[in-house]
Amino acid sequence: MHTNEKVEKIYRNPIKKLTVTTDQGNDLTCDKVVVATQPFQALPLLEEIAPKPLVDELKKWDKMDCYVVLHSDFSSIKDMPWVHQTYTNKKTGKYYITNTIKPIMSDIKIDKVITFVYNTENYDLSEFYYQ
Numbered sequence: 001m002h003t004n005e006k007v008e009k010i011y012r013n014p015i016k017k018l019t020v021t022t023d024q025g026n027d028l029t030c031d032k033v034v035v036a037t038q039p040f041q042a043l044p045l046l047e048e049i050a051p052k053p054l055v056d057e058l059k060k061w062d063k064m065d066c067y068v069v070l071h072s073d074f075s076s077i078k079d080m081p082w083v084h085q086t087y088t089n090k091k092t093g094k095y096y097i098t099n100t101i102k103p104i105m106s107d108i109k110i111d112k113v114i115t116f117v118y119n120t121e122n123y124d125l126s127e128f129y130y131q
């Protein structure tokens with residue numbers, strides 16, 4: 001097992017197996033490789049060796065960023081532990097969702113909740129800064 005090593009390249013070697021090269025200079029030869037990352041990390045490694053339909057599919061998804069906002073707006077969550085909401089992005093016209101959670105680990109009342117906002121276009125506050 002090689003932990004804490006970054007995979008820098010995956011290539012098909014002359015005996016038609018796959019060789020994984022890491023940033024520690026290790027070359028690992030194997031029959032199959034599972035790339036368990038988001039597409040933006042997988043693509044540079046797979047673009048030259050993976051079947052085109054897989055590469056095309058990965059290109060559609062890139063990555064999902066998650067913004068975590070600690071705040072005290074209880075107007076949606078009220079007394080519930082969790083609320084899932086759908087909004088429309090005013091710029092793109094597309095739907096997006098948020099999750100607001102109130103971690104309840106004890107009887108202690110906390111006057112804050114956490115909201116997860118997914119993808120930068122839905123969290124873009126630049127308009128507010130430049131108005």
Ligand SMILES: Cc1cc2nc3c(=O)[nH]c(=O)nc-3n(C[C@H](O)[C@H](O)[C@H](O)COP(=O)(O)OP(=O)(O)OC[C@H]3O[C@@H](n4cnc5c(N)ncnc54)[C@H](O)[C@@H]3O)c2cc1C
Binds near residue numbers: 007
């Ligand atoms: C925005 C967002 C919000 C989410 N929110 C929730 C949630 O609220 N609750 C929930 O249960 N799940 C949530 N998920 C899903 C959950 O995070 C994923 O299902 C889970 O993290 C997937 O784990 P994984 O190990 O498959 O991949 P990852 O956690 O993505 O791990 C992949 C690892 O590979 C590493 N890596 C990348 N490139 C290389 C390389 N070249 N060499 C070596 N290592 C590399 C990365 O650094 C990373 O550590 C969310 C996912 C996203 C994207």
